[in-house]
Amino acid sequence: MRRLQPDDLLLVLGPRPSVDVGAWLRDGLREAIRSGRLDHGVVLPSARTTASGLSLARGTVSSAVDELVGEGVLVSRPRSSVVVADVARPAGGEDAAGPVVVRPASVGTPDPALFPRAAWARAVREAMRDLPDADLGYPDPQGLLALREALAAHLRTTRAAPVSADDVVVVSGVAQGLALVGGVLAGAGAGAGARRVVVEDPASAGALEQLRGAGLDVVPVPVDDAGIRTSELPTADAALVTPAHQYPLGVVLAPDRRRDLVAWARDGDRLLLEDDYDAELRYDRQPVGALRGLDPQRVALMGSVSKLLSPALRLGWVVAPPGLRAALVDAKRRADLGCSVPEQAAFARLIATGAYARHLRRTRLAYKRRRQVLLDALGRAAPRLTVEGVAAGLHLVVRMPDAAAEAHAVAGLRGRGVPADALSAASARPAAWGVVMGVARVHGAVVAEVVDVLRAAADGGLVPMVR
Incomplete structure (x- = not known):
């Protein structure tokens, strides 16, 4: 395995400019990897060695490397090294048309450099060691019982939400949860015209896409500095809200509007979809409790590990009201038969050991x-x-x-x-x-x-x- 020294980097990157050395390092490494001048598996010198050898601030080096790790062109090995990833390159060498296509990070993507690789690897090992043979068949479409129990305990503690393991349906992220719930809602309205779902305005384009893809009509209701304007709620069958941290405006739904929203749901026997996408990332105080705590019969609480661990895991959950649960589990079964058991078991272990x-x-x-x-x-x-x-x-x-x-x-x-x-x-x-x-x-x-x-x-x- 080839290990670079700072002098090797100078040959790869070319003359150092007098300004914007961070961009010089980042863009130069990206281009060298794209063109094949740095092969898969090449080990970069440490941030400290690079900074010293190139007369750069260590933070400048770390920032450039972190960005390239996030793009997927470098791979960080905790307590070990950073190596060049195995990326696709244009056929015909570096003169072929087009750069390497790397999916850009979304606005809500966490820093991949913070992923707890060692803790996750340990959880995978321990979970697979203890997993009964019976759990290696087709999964329970509702989710692995150990994970549902761990999630229920976690959500009761951190989100003040009344949750039991029977309430939890494990899904492949909130995106799938919305698509499945949307399909159940649309099916319930079959023959009676499209079902209407209230959404916040502004809102996540991805969430709207899932609801519309299920055949639902979305009805925007404005958001101000106290959250969705409950005085303007129209006649509809359900509402999708982000009460703990509205996306994208970042406001918190005011207490009186939380009560008004739940009253609206009760009055019309409506379903509230609570997207709890990043509620635990509150920095100035404890986050407000989940809306589900006001009415477990009408609120479906949805969350995932996409903001807190990684969207690559494709693990999420819907805490479903009793009237939704059976139809949601059936929809999950028909969609993909259930989520990966080894990853469910590892996540359950991560929660149970306190590592999460x-x-x-x-x-x-x-x-x-x-x-x-x-x-x-x-x-x-x-x-x-x-x-x-x-x-x-x-x-x-x-x-x-x-x-x-x-x-x-x-x-x-x-x-x-x-x-x-x-x-x-x-x-x-x-x-x-x-x-x-x-x-x-x-x-x-x-x-x-x-x-x-x-x-x-x-x-x-x-x-x-x-x-």
Whole structure:
């Protein structure tokens, strides 16, 4: 296995520029991997060795490497090394058309460098060692009992939600949960026209896609600084809400509106879909309890590991009301027969041993620090910019003065590998402009680049070019 030294990196990267050395390191490594000049399995020197050998700040090196790990072109081996990943390259060598296509991170994607690899590997080993032979057949479509029991205990403690193992249906992420519940709702309305589901405005485009894909009509209701405007709730069959941390505006549903929403559901025998996507990532206080605590008969609580561990695991859950449970389990069975048992068993072990809780504490602290560093930098360099939302989650909303500024900010951030979406695109109404920005991996040298992009876009100037 070839192991690089700092001098080797200089040969690969070319002359060091006088400015923006982080981009020089990041882009140079990416291009060398894409072209095949750095082969699969090549080991990079440590961040400390690289920083010393190239006269760079260690944070600059770590930030560049973290970004490339997130893109999938490097692989980090905890307490060991960083190696070049086995990525697809254009046929015909480096002169063939097109770069390596790497799926960009979404706004709500966690930092993959924080994934607890050692704890997960240990959980997999222990879970498979103890897994009964009977559990290696086709899975229970409702989910592995050990995981449902562990999740029920976890949600009772962390989300103040009344949950038993019988209530839990294990799914392949909230996306599948929405699709399955949407299909059940649409089927219940067969022959009576399309079923109507209230959604927040603005809202997640992915969630709306799942509901519409199930054949449901979505009815947008505006969100303000107290959450969805319950006084404007129309006649509908269900509502999808994000009460603990509204996506994308980041507000918390006010207590009186929580009560009004539940009363609306009771009055019309309606279903409330509670997307609890990142509720445990609250940084300034304990998160509000789940809406399900107000009415377990009408609230389906949905969550996943996508924000807290990794979306690659495709593990989530629906805590289903009694009237939904049997139909949901049947829909899951027909969709894919059930989720992977080894991964369910490993996740159950991670929860039961306390490793999951320890991981949450560590990541909350890391994301809290990164968020505050970015906010402090924005406050110093661009005090006129308005940042919205409570201290929570993996994204920020930064308001922009007009459509052009919004477009420049989104393009500038994406050009630097920072996930970003246009706020105006998330709303069915004419809305104020802004950028919804993923901040999980914004740290080190990337902070200054983000601040420069946002300030330049808001001031109507040219966004700094990526060097």
